[in-house]
Amino acid sequence: MGTIVDLFCGCGGFSLGAELAGFRSLAAIDIESKLQSSYRSNFRDSNAITADVMDLDEAAWRHLLGRKRPDGVIGGPPCQGFSVIGKRDLNDPRNSLIGQFFRNVAMLSPKFFIMENVEGLLAPETRPFLDSAMNELPGNYAIFEPFVVKAPNFGAPTRRRRVVIIGIDQSELGTFVQKDFEGHNPAIHVNVKDAIADLPGPVPQGTGNEALTWAKYPCVNPQALSSYARLMRSPPPRSLGSDEARIRHNQGYVSGLAETKHSPEIASRYGNISGGKVDPITKSYRLTWDGIAPTLRAGTGTEKGSFQAVRPLHPTEGRVITVREAARLQGFPDWFTFHRTKWHSFRMIGNSVSPLVSFGLLSPLAERLAFRTAA
Secondary structure, three states: OEEEEEEOOOOOHHHHHHHHHOEEEEEEEEOOHHHHHHHHHHEOOOOEEEOOHHHOOHHHHHHHHOOOOOOEEEEOOOOOOOOOOOOOOOOOHHHHHHHHHHHHHHHHOOOEEEEEEOHHHHOOOOHHHHHHHHHHOOOOOEEOOOEEEEHHHHOOOEOOEEEEEEEEOHHHHOOOOHHHHOOOOOOOOOOHHHHHOOOOOOEOOOOOOOOOOOEEOOOOOHHHOOHHHHHHHOOOOOOEOOHHHHHHHHOOEEOOOEOOOOOHHHHHHHHOOOOOOEOOOOOOEEOOOOOOEOOOOOOOOHHHOOOOOOOOEOOOOOOEOOHHHHHHHHOOOOOOOOOOOHHHHHHHHHHOOOHHHHHHHHHHHHHHHHHHHHO
């Protein structure tokens, strides 16, 4: 089994895809304990460290990993300074974290690395940040020209597009081509109905439910479920999932269903918006059953005003989607739990790498490692 280190791990979307592909996480680093709290719950055997990657040096890594050398380093440094959706700020101090990713790669000397970020990283005014950051790397890596991966091509029902930078030590893993990391047939897409139609509806607050708001799946003929829904309902591997989630999931429960209470006027307005259109006041996009979701956004942390991101509207009901519906659209399985608050849960999901994208990116590398180990 290959091993990885996850930098800027957040709730663990990147690590989850890696684990499902056959890797084991040796360490997961993030500076924000709230976002990392979900990682600690879902990856029970991992070493989740709340730390600033800028503070990590060779001595710190020896303390964390001992003699272990990870096969891979993965991570998605904060991208707000490069985002074309938000206000691009070339002076955002978080921009320097791109360089910190590659500095730590150089220290750990893995067989491969994968960094994920927003498309804005390749804009003419921001590309120099990336080129300068990659100067930290030693010359033994064959580095792909940065390219865009599209979540639908990996089976996730969202328009999310991200840039990935992949480096491989060919002396240890041989050669790969970009096509190995681009996903499957782009004509085969999972839609919103496939993703969320089988889920329970929102659970009103104040009904005695616990903070994560569990409810039983509706009674549905298993044969009527989409293949995507069946995948999301699959039980967790032995090493993953909190104890409570494993028990509840086995009993037919799913979490993340807390209701977002709307006034009658807002619920009525949302209900009258046509599918594929945007509410003129909140800018919430109305999902359609046969379409896919827009890119789910994270909102901001306390240091940036604690603003909630705009959430899509349910295809037929006058409301925003639930945390679980967002998780399904991003590709998280149903046993994966988030935060007790909707705000932090949506931040976790919006900040994450889709586990389905991660699985697609890491699987070719896991297969090559297994083949070389067996040879």
